Amino acid sequence: MSDILASFYRLSENPDTLSLFDQLSEAFADSADYTTALIGKTDATEYHLCFIKSLCSSQKLDYLLGTNIEGDMSAQLERYYGTDLVEGNSKSCEQAICNGYAVICKRTSSTGLMLNISESRQRSIVSPITENVLQGPMNAFNESLDVNTALIRQQIRSSKLKLWETFIGTESITRVAVFSYSGAIDPDLLSKLKERLKKVQTAGVQDSGQLLRLLTTKNWMNLFPVSVSTERPDRVSADLLAGKAIIMVDGTPFALIVPTVYTDFWHSPEDKYINPYVTYFLLTLRFLAMFINLFLPAMYVALTSVNIDVNRLEISLAAAASREGVPYPVYVETLLMLIVIDFITEAGLRLPKSISSTVTMVGGVVLGQAIIQANIVSNLLVIIVAATAITNFIVIDYQMGLVQRILKYFMVMGATIAGVLGIVFCFACLIFYLSCLESFGAPYLTSLWSKKRRS
């Protein structure tokens, strides 16, 4: 306590410049939650405490300010316990106040003492929302980087787990952390990643997805996500051990795993916790769903309008019979239905859960039945569109699911122009495009299997 008092008396004064108290009052002039409190007075000067009350711990403040301000100063300061006091100038004090610190300064001093009484507002640790599993750890990251760091460290209790931090955003000054596991990660990848993070120029970062967009060059080329976004500590720790780097942004529960290859998006965290044969079966199911989602509507267009002879005669006749009375070309009815099903999906996602089920029911059953009866589309197409929508939800990664939703239109366009060959051509173009993509130096279209085996 005597050290604190000694620090008080040592606070420097510069009569030529505006005092720290005045500078801070000017800087936070229009901030209603900026508070200053007189905490002590001597003959020569007054001592003020400056802080933003919305960011500070009320409990610590209570200890600090609960006593009579006319009382003995040492008695008041005995109630503060926290990190060491640091003396700072106006700029650092201003930043410290923004971070939830309180600054004690003399009325006329040019520097102040910073007390850490910040309290972060955060959710408690809950189950993952976007990556549900039936077996495996049930905790998920929240918006606090410190909590998330603790969750990762609880998974890997080793000194080899390294953490590098930086701040991004000229205005938001957001903490960004890069986790790596020494010995497993490629040092070249890590240094390049750090360099890229240092070069990011933006006013503020709110989410890891936004940071990813800033990190990736040639954004116009990147239709596919180049990083897996996860809220699961177990997935993060497994990938760290596999030699990947993890980027976490303070204020968001989603971690970025880099580098990422195409097949990573098809693995569920649960895959490692269940029987391997079941895992292979589920993987096959997912890839099958991916192909059905991509090709089924396009195949319908190709086989009923361009390459009618390719299909079995019975199916072609059935398709023709179901289209009897439909006034539009096949591609028009297909595009119409695909757009309608995307409307329903989007409406279901954005609405509250209690209403979204109604929308799905109305959209799926009522609209589907009505649209067939109105002879706008064939009933075969309704089956195809329903199957396409279901298979889209099998995609593990949300971002990849969104890409799949776009790609099926691309395939339908190919089928409209050149039938089955158009689909194959579009698929080939898609593979060519994927083969050109790289995720933080790792080719997108290769498996990291061999690298893992070597390690």
Place this chain on the structure above:
Amino acid sequence: MKNPSAFTGYEMLAIQMLFSGAAAGFIYPSFLIRSTEGAYWIPIAVWTAGALLSSWLYSRMLARLEGRKLVSAIRSSVGLVWTSVLFLPVILFLIGALIVMLRAYSEIITMTMLPTTPISFLNGMLLSSAALALAGIMPIIRAARVFFLMASLFTLALLIIGFSDVNWTLGTPWFRTNGDFLLDNRFYAGSFLWMGFAITSLIGPYTMQSARGAWRSYALALICALPMIAGYVYLPVLTFGRDLSQRLTFPFVTKMDTIYHYWIIFDNLTAIFVSVTMLYVLLIMALKLHALGDTVKTLMPKAKNGFIYLGLFIVVYAAATFLPSWRELEHVIILTVGIRLYIMFIFPLLGMAALIVAQRRGGKGRES
């Protein structure tokens, strides 16, 4: 990729298998069936031996590159003018091969699946290959790995299904030959199928070890591709007989047309075959364009990559579009036999000689 590495063993295998798939399915069978009255496997075996010899000569040449690319190594050995003279036939061969492959595939599409679609529109598929070629060798290799997995499965399935309705007696004579194919220009016209190693030799740096590895992979790919090539030739013969097969433009495609099984979902297997072949063709055209673009770039270092590939695209597209008919295409293939034989057997010897001369000069220079 700024520094493309030579192919790994698996990548070489995948690319060479894709090359066989792209070249063996539609033009080659009719040439081979018409070239002999004896057993068909004998000309195939002769060409296999020829391909192995040619690739061995190439591997000996590549072993002397010491981590450099073929064109740049020869350029630094004999200078720009002699390199241009040496590589002019190679460039012509590659352009010719691209024109033939593109037009032949467009023709097959017109004849089987899209009869009313103009050839000029179908030839536009070259655009995707040109874009991939421009992207570099690594994207080509990655795409090749995916295509190899998918296309080889479909091809294998089609070949197995192709065994339905075959009559083994129609394949006779099984062992007899009088060597008549040696005097038939269509036998030599089929040389394009056996030149996969010549094309990959133009791409990527090689060392003594990687050249040996590449040759081994090529030999393995050749052995793996032989059943496929034999299937493309023999399955139509075992179904239609020799005389009818000789009159067919695309014997294997016609064979696919005849297959009907209740348990097969699709009625028209030709569509499946043509679709799978598209994967082979697009990738191999990209590979050839890349080899061509790389060679031209080394000979004209100041030219911009984008312009080189744009120029090549325009030349190949225009030539493939303005070829009047399928028969003209066959004539082109037969007329360019000489240039292909030069590329297969003479070019590696000349290249090796150039590299040896340069090495000796370098050795003498160091001694003096």
